[in-house]
Amino acid sequence: xxxLSPHIATQIVxxxxxxxxxxCFAIVxxxxxxxxxxxxxxxxxxxxxxxALVAFFTGTRHIYIAAALTVVVKVIVIPRxxxxxxxxxxxxxxLVMRINIPASLLICGALVMIAFFITQPIIPFGHLLTRDSLxxxxxxxxxxxxxxxxxxxxxxxxxxxxxxxxxxxxxxTAATYGMPLIVExxxxxxxxxxxxxxxxxxxxxxxxxxxxxxTHLTELKE
Amino acid sequence: MTxxxxxIAVGLLLLAPLTAGWLSLFIKSSRWLxxxxxxSIGTLVGAEAVIGRAVFLQGSVTAFADIVYxxxxxxxxxFIIGTVGLACSLYMxxxxxEQVARGMIAPNRLSLFFFLFHMFLLAMVLATVANSLxxxxxxxxxxxxxxxxxxxxxRRRESLEAGWKYLILCSVGISLALFGVVLMYYxxxxxxxxxxxxxxxxxxxxVAARLDPHILKLAFVFLFVGYGTKVGLVPMHSWLPDxxxxxxxxxxxxxxxxxxxxxxxAILRCRGIADQxxxxxxxxxxxxxxxxxxxxxxxxxxxxxxxxxRLFAYSSIEHMGLAMVGFGVGGPLGTFGGLFHLVxxxxxxxxxxxxxxxxxxxxKTVEIDQVRGLTTVLPWSALALLISGLALTALPPFAxxxxxxxxxxALGSSGLxxxxxxPGTRTPVVILLLCSVVAFAGFLYRITGMxxxxxxxxxxxxxxWSIGHIPIILLGAMLVGFCMTLPASFRQFxxxxxxxxxxx
Numbered sequence: 001x002x003x004l005s006p007h008i009a010t011q012i013v014x015x016x017x018x019x020x021x022x023x024c025f026a027i028v029x030x031x032x033x034x035x036x037x038x039x040x041x042x043x044x045x046x047x048x049x050x051x052a053l054v055a056f057f058t059g060t061r062h063i064y065i066a067a068a069l070t071v072v073v074k075v076i077v078i079p080r081x082x083x084x085x086x087x088x089x090x091x092x093x094x095l096v097m098r099i100n101i102p103a104s105l106l107i108c109g110a111l112v113m114i115a116f117f118i119t120q121p122i123i124p125f126g127h128l129l130t131r132d133s134l135x136x137x138x139x140x141x142x143x144x145x146x147x148x149x150x151x152x153x154x155x156x157x158x159x160x161x162x163x164x165x166x167x168x169x170x171x172x173t174a175a176t177y178g179m180p181l182i183v184e185x186x187x188x189x190x191x192x193x194x195x196x197x198x199x200x201x202x203x204x205x206x207x208x209x210x211x212x213x214x215t216h217l218t219e220l221k222e
Numbered sequence: 223m224t225x226x227x228x229x230i231a232v233g234l235l236l237l238a239p240l241t242a243g244w245l246s247l248f249i250k251s252s253r254w255l256x257x258x259x260x261x262s263i264g265t266l267v268g269a270e271a272v273i274g275r276a277v278f279l280q281g282s283v284t285a286f287a288d289i290v291y292x293x294x295x296x297x298x299x300x301f302i303i304g305t306v307g308l309a310c311s312l313y314m315x316x317x318x319x320e321q322v323a324r325g326m327i328a329p330n331r332l333s334l335f336f337f338l339f340h341m342f343l344l345a346m347v348l349a350t351v352a353n354s355l356x357x358x359x360x361x362x363x364x365x366x367x368x369x370x371x372x373x374x375x376x377r378r379r380e381s382l383e384a385g386w387k388y389l390i391l392c393s394v395g396i397s398l399a400l401f402g403v404v405l406m407y408y409x410x411x412x413x414x415x416x417x418x419x420x421x422x423x424x425x426x427x428x429v430a431a432r433l434d435p436h437i438l439k440l441a442f443v444f445l446f447v448g449y450g451t452k453v454g455l456v457p458m459h460s461w462l463p464d465x466x467x468x469x470x471x472x473x474x475x476x477x478x479x480x481x482x483x484x485x486x487x488a489i490l491r492c493r494g495i496a497d498q499x500x501x502x503x504x505x506x507x508x509x510x511x512x513x514x515x516x517x518x519x520x521x522x523x524x525x526x527x528x529x530x531x532r533l534f535a536y537s538s539i540e541h542m543g544l545a546m547v548g549f550g551v552g553g554p555l556g557t558f559g560g561l562f563h564l565v566x567x568x569x570x571x572x573x574x575x576x577x578x579x580x581x582x583x584x585x586k587t588v589e590i591d592q593v594r595g596l597t598t599v600l601p602w603s604a605l606a607l608l609i610s611g612l613a614l615t616a617l618p619p620f621a622x623x624x625x626x627x628x629x630x631x632a633l634g635s636s637g638l639x640x641x642x643x644x645p646g647t648r649t650p651v652v653i654l655l656l657c658s659v660v661a662f663a664g665f666l667y668r669i670t671g672m673x674x675x676x677x678x679x680x681x682x683x684x685x686x687w688s689i690g691h692i693p694i695i696l697l698g699a700m701l702v703g704f705c706m707t708l709p710a711s712f713r714q715f716x717x718x719x720x721x722x723x724x725x726x
Binding site: 118121122134138141145148154157161164165168171172175176179180181182183186187189190193194197198201204205208209 | 356
């Protein structure tokens with residue numbers, strides 16, 4: 001895009017990936033499960049937006065396909081499935097957390113710094129307009145990982161897993177303008193199936209344990 | 223051998239499990255399900271033989287416009303998939319039918335079982351033959367999805383718990399590996415420019431020396447942690463004992479014998495690329511250190527087990543750790559030992575889980591203390607348990623002794639790679655030997671207790687001959703045979719594969 005200087009394009013992409021990180025923090029600070037699902041949908045929307053922006057600025061067509069897939073799978077299908085699960089299981093709030101919200105937010109802040117620290121040596125090698133998003137992507141992956149460990153409800157763990165996937169997708173778009181299309185499609189398929197399986201699974205857990213609280217999963221011990 | 227024959231063979235390799243899987247969904251009778259399964263796995267083994275011969279003559283094979291790449295290393299893994307898959311299929315004939323007869327599974331769920339089993343096979347074959355690191359990742363994640371329901375197939379509370387743990391831990395681990403793949407792509411794009419084949423192994427191997435070492439280092443760490451979760455290396459192993467305990471016996475055999483091997487293969491593939499740009503000490507040191515920790519910790523957990531399936535699960539962690547030490551130390555001996563150990567472990571572990579499956583069906587318990595007098599109750603399975611147990615402790619007449627000795631010798635002569643130890647330090651060898659003695663004691667104590675002693679009165683004695691005994695005998699024979707004489711062609715094949723890992 002000749003009318004837009006590369007510097008401004010970079011700023012726009014960076015801004016939209018920063019919004020992804022912001023929604024991450026919002027998810028960590030949220031207790032209500034349905035709000036978590038909404039935030040995840042919002043984050044996926046930002047992700048699709050970032051991908052579309054990258055596709056627009058670089059003229060890489062196949063990223064549009066990935067962006068469209070993100071909207072269909074992560075903004076529409078998966079949140080619907082999760083809402084259905086939440087409604088059926090009648091779990092609305094994450095009541096007990098292993099780490100309380102203020103402490104979680106502090107830890108997430110530290111994780112962001114770690115992510116920037118790790119990627120610092122390799123970022124200057126990129127000559128792409130999106131290279132700074134790599135650090136944000138790693139930060140989202142780490143926060144997703146942390147949320148997975150610190151929450152107890154199966155649904156929240158699943159959302160955390162999906163947040164991790166969002167981070168990875170941002171990484172792939174940011175660092176390299178997207179992976180080859182066949183890989184991208186494969187990854188989408190895997191994520192969709194994983195989410196569906198986990199959805200079915202939470203139902204089974206509910207039937208077997210009368211709870212989706214994973215602290216009840218203690219039958220197997222050394 | 224013409225390219226056309228190879229193309230058909232590769233096509234069959236992927237099509238056989240795919241068609242058999244979808245067909246299984248529509249077949250009602252258990253007899254035809256087994257027939258479909260055997261035909262499909264037979265085709266798979268036949269195609270592997272054709273490809274193996276071609277690889278042996280030509281070095282490496284690519285097909286379907288570079289989508290598929292098979293060299294000696296992937297052929298060895300394919301060989302393991304084929305052999306263990308065939309053994310499992312034969313074993314399942316008696317195992318699954320008895321479960322249906324006892325009402326453990328509804329007959330219509332048997333179709334689902336075979337469907338998932340075939341998808342599991344397909345994903346593993348795809349992960350082995352795929353030329354692209356990205357497709358390989360997709361295939362390995364697909365194995366997680368296929369096996370989650372297989373592990374939880376009995377639908378008891380414990381199985382559901384094990385399945386959930388497995389799904390979450392492996393998906394998370396594998397996500398980290400995807401980040402590694404992304405970084406790999408990032409580094410190769412800088413050299414290759416914007417091309418869609420920048421993740422192809424054949425492409426990467428050509429330009430590997432020019433890739434950026436900083437990015438590769440980070441990429442390899444992520445890949446190693448990710449796939450290491452799937453291998454079950456300590457400290458990412460906590461899903462493994464639960465999953466192996468709860469899975470039906472043939473599934474446990476496939477998980478332990480094949481899936482771990484495929485994950486190791488993925489690590490080795492990435493390492494082959496990373497090593498050309500980094501010093502081999504970095505990747506080797508990482509592999510050897512985590513391998514040694516896994517080996518040592520698993521050996522002590524073996525000592526504590528009261529559940530024979532968990533015993534075998536921890537022994538898996540132990541042996542994968544040992545193979546990792548072999549690959550990490552490297553050199554012709556260490557690498558050969560590592561690969562040979564993977565083959566032997568796959569045989570011994572599937573044999574062990576077949577025996578465990580038979581025992582579980584008869585005694586209805588997984589507690590070691592409650593199983594007594596196997597020699598009178600289940601003579602054949604007792605023999606299988608003894609053979610596999612002794613093989614897994616690496617006693618002499620069994621093939622694992624050979625490979626374990628090779629790895630220990632390699633470690634003794636060159637020491638751990640990397641900055642942790644100076645060459646010539648004897649500490650790692652001493653640790654390895656001490657821990658293997660601990661594991662040996664643990665195994666022998668538990669297994670002899672189960673095999674001998676007075677049998678409980680209220681249990682049916684004697685064992686009827688069934689088709690499930692054929693794989694038990696064959697695997698036992700191979701375990702002994704591979705120690706006595708290694709067929710020359712097989713040895714050359716494994717040597718070819720280990721040279722591939724050495725060339726940098």
